[in-house]
Amino acid sequence: MNVYPHNQLAINNILALLNSKSKVCVVHPTGTGKAVIIAQLLNHFSTRKNIVIGPTTLIETEIRKHTQKDFIFYTFKALELMSDEDISNVFFDNLIIDEFHRIGAKEWNRIIKEIESNNIKSKFIGFSATPIRYLDNNRDMAQEFFDGNIASYISLVQAIKANILPLPRYVSAIYSVDNEYRSLVKKIIGSNSHKIYTEKIHSAIINWEKASGLLSIFTKHLRSYDNKFIVFCSKVSEIEAARKKLTSIFQSIKGKVNSYTIISSNGYAQNNVLLKHFSDDDGPCLCFTVDMFNEAIHLDGIKGVDGVIQLRFTASPNIYYQQIGRCLSVNQFRQPIVFDLVNNFNSIIHSQFKGELEKEFLSNSNELPQIPIDARLGRATTNKDLINVSFFDETKEIRELFAKFSGEFDPWETQFALLEETIKKGQPITSKENTACFRFINSNRQKFRYGSLDPERAKRVQDLGIRLEVVSKNKWGMIKDGAVWNIPGTPLFNWMQHQRSRFLQSKLTEEEIIILRNAGLDLDSNLQKSFDDYLSEYKLYRLDISVTPMNKELKNWAKNQRNGYFKNRISAEHKQKLDEVGFIGYTDKDRQWELSLNKYTCGSIDKSILEWIRWQKVAFQDGFLKPWREEKLRAAGFDFTPTKITSWEETFELIKNNPKWEEVKALKKWRIEQGRRFREGCLSEEKTELLRSIGIHFSSVPFRAFNTHKSFEEHLEVYKQFLNDPAEPSMSKELKNWVANQRSKYNRGRLSTAQRHALDALGIMNKPVKERSWRLKFEDYKLGSRSSVLLEWASRQQKEYYKGTLEINRKEKLLAIGFNFNAISVII
Template sequence: MFFLSENVKVNGERDYMNKEMRRMEVMETLHNHNQKTYENICCMYNEGIQQVAVVQPTGSGKSLLMAKLIEDNPNNRFFILSTSHKINDQFKSKLDEETLERLDFNIYCNIPNMKQEIMESLKPDYILLDEMHRALAKEWSKGIKVLLEMYPNAKVLGLSATPIRYLDRCRNVAEELFHNNLACDMSLSQAILDGILPMARYVCGVYSFQKDTESLNKRIEKSRNSEEEKKELLEQVKVLKENLDKANGVVDIFKKYIVDGNEKFVVFLKDTKHLRKMKPVIEKWFLDAGFTVRMYETHYKNVDKDKEFKAFKEDKENGIIKLCLSVNMVAEGIHGDIDGVIMLRETMSPNLYFQMIGRAFSCGKKTIPLIFDLVANSQFISDAVDNFPNELKGEVEKRKEECKKEGKEYEVGFEVNEFIVMDYFMDVVSGFKAIEGRLQGRAWTEEEIEILKKWYPIEGIKVKDRLKSRTKSAIITQAHKLGLKDGNKKWAEEEIKILIKYFPIEGMKVVNRLKGRTESAIRSKAHEFALKFKNNNKYIYKRGSKFVVMFRIEGKNVRFGTFDDEDEARRVAIEKAKELGRAV
């Protein structure tokens, strides 16, 4: 009995120590920026704000905020939604069994079909929406709406690196679902310049230009352009191809930029057919560059995908390049000890673009993350939103201007152009696009023209999603012929002044001052200038069709009126905030 008691005591102490170690691990990994964000979350909940959003770039520790909130509320139940079971399993692995007993997990795609009795059994005190932009997806949003209406008193925390759904009319989940109640609003470029995340080296190349030029030559020959025009266009393609031939190929790029310590990469491909085609090509690239390579496959058709990904994460052998070939996986939420990404998947979605490059970032990384954009994605999405290189350069210029006003000089800390290796390729890609725009192909149907007339003034080039068989260049050319103006066309200096002056005060109501500008265009431009709506709704809560003004005072929720009109509620909230010395 004595030995059994001692064993029980020792095991009990060991369990306690294990829990303490887990607790300390969470505490220690809350970096300064996370600690500040977490304090903001708690403060907003204490003030009676039920729905709080966090916008932080991939790799900055969003999941740690979730873990800390769970840890600090041991008597509460949590319902956690993410995009995949793999993400949920990874998060569960960080928690002890006792904690897991009060947590329920699911994924967004299951919510619309969740049985009522199952949803009623959840009874969450907190609802955590990881990758919260998914909550606005057409079908999934219906289930989210039912969930939130069923539990109106539950505190909601949404987290995402990309809150704006750019290819869905620039809808912003932070505005629509969280009323702009942001505990943190940080872009990738801001995190890099603030030293939270390391600067990555962004290398752009075009691996398929040989076939691209051959295909373009055939299209020119089959076009309805005049013989003289065809001759001119073919000569232009020849010059562009010669320029690319002189440039470094993929093998040379890998030789130059992959150094000791860069050994793990995620390779993004568009589908399994593309993976099968490119796998031997990728292997040859690395072998010709003088590297030994080991490849793992993670896609839904691979029955061993979980084992493959686990093996990839655990592969620590030195001197070998480890590649995770990914199809529609590892784009959100999964972090390994990754040194870089290789994009062989084209996308027009800024959300997917930032999720892909986000795999390369994590706090405290010792080596320079590498991003190989071998399909010129930074060019394809440039019409929709600032890509990473442009966003970074824009943030640097913005900070320089702010310092200049104060009579100071802003020091970046690194030479941006040394890390962004892409201008030459972008010039060539732009040249190909210009040639495509001059080609006269098949006639436009009445239906296509109606779609273009209706949506181009609203969505700009994003209308391509509605015109699958048309190239971007063909759309721009046809829109020009029809006299249509791009919803994202270049802004006049006076328009920008109006936006900068009034957006922080009026939010989307500034649309009334900017005739001809759509809400989507305004959201995108406000994002470009890092403008934030100074939301005066933070003390306003919608109850049915009414608006309630409420403040947290000495631990209690105190109401200051119920209003039919939101503007009237906002006016009262501002007055009371000033009286109480609260942030407006």
């Protein structure tokens, strides 16, 4: 196993940080030897229980090539399919997460957090090439989950500069101009001569494809030894069309070409076979895939791969850099080639990658350990000149062709004329009245940043005094540029109010005061409300129940006071005033409760109020009603007498003695309920016969025969026997359904008092089945059994003991039989 200097440095930093931190991560580009680092860590922690999580089993295969140590591997999908009980039983000393940016996804984030809560003293180690979730509000998972504990950070451009990875030969080209063609035709469709122009454009595109299309580009850039490529498609449905087009091109250049398709739906076994055939193929060949290579496997594991072909229909930086990284490897001795093919001009972002490389090479930073370059092609002169000869933009000609045709019909000229006229009149270009100009400027800034804005147009915009480079986020600069700030609740509005406070404290310079006055901020009056002003407004809100909901300004104040109260960021005097009005204990639910009370006192008897009345009685009987609520209810003359629950027999007698019972809504609803219970097999044969005797028949056959139905008492007796019978291994499906049904009815208040007391006696809401399972294992351990299951159970008791989560009664039982909590080695 070859451990390069940058890998060894990362390993040393990880081990050093783990002495004081529980979470550590590494951000290295693809191909720099991530599997080697993980294998070395597994070797170091060989006496501990190690779990590795990755996107696919391919990363597991890579790791096992470099270590013989045992570890448990899960894919993210496998974790998602696990039950809550299985997840709660996942224990480890070290958890290694590959491609940890994935744990930002909602479901996987929930699962990882639940696992973390069960392993509070364990260590978490993460690896990713792209920790930023660009399409998820730019969430940085290194900061969010690993608390910013980055043991080693190497960007793709840093790795290339340090000779860790080779500089690829990069060719940017247009895969299809269909989208741009349709867009251009749409612009000119209203023209009188649109047919002529459409034919002219179509003819020009055909001529371009013949002279400078994909066939010409591949012929120009493919070297004699470039025979094996991986082709990334955006969707599985696009693979067939891409195969026909690229296979035809390669056959024209190379002769016979073999093609392979590796996608998730093939299955692990079939993909392994195809991967081996592709690896062993010496002739020209193409491997088409969608997501199998985006993460978890490197091209150096496949013999003779010369590069990748990207069919990108997106500008997602995550996918873009991952796919580029597929052809870069620390073990590579020949310059790879990347064909970046896009289907629209907006997706052309190679200039961004090139710009980052130039910036890095011009910097003086040289902190990374360099790898000896020996005879590696393209790695002996890592400088700006080499970048210029390694990047080829083959999109310029077609972009100029489309620009030529779109000049007359492009709305850019109209919008530019509007901007020019607005500036000449001296009108602001960022106000609400000129949103068109504001959007036009931002659109051109974005195009300028990605290199897709025509230089001549860029110069015309800049001649008007508009900056096209990225505008500084400094708020003083935004105010100088005339940004709109007087919208309450916006960050800029709050910042301006803060400047007024600084002015009153004499903390502003003369220049800053002039800027604020020119922007229209009144510095001579303090318009901010004091704490007492907001508190008085809050008291009025509490007293006037008709005011709902709370206005936005007061709501933000209340939120800030609540956060400050719990984080000790407000003064003791303010805390006391908030306590006097019951601020902390009053929630939105309490406000809703008061609204319902107001409706009740006003005589409203709608369905929601009737339900509310029932719940107040239930809460009072169970002792859950808040004292202040009880006080208000008594003041309103509320009757706490429990609502009488009519028994089945009483309802039956009402129907029997009332010929017009179908006109009574409650009785009709009861009859429908009996039909439902009959179809579910929950209505006893005796009750069914009684209903038939008064002419109520049910047409469909129940799900279960009548003789298999058990009453509540019968089910309860079976449940008692199960809890007390150690010979019964598990509950039957019928008993499980009954227990789940009783829990649901218990929570919704649909059980009689006697039934609730019977269930409370068994502790059904405390899930006694788990307690029974523990008790049975305890009895077996007490009798001397030491099976693998019991040894795992004993180890779990020790872990819970050390974590302080072992229940007292269980601890006492274990000590009573002489259980030694130090007998089995447990690493915390």
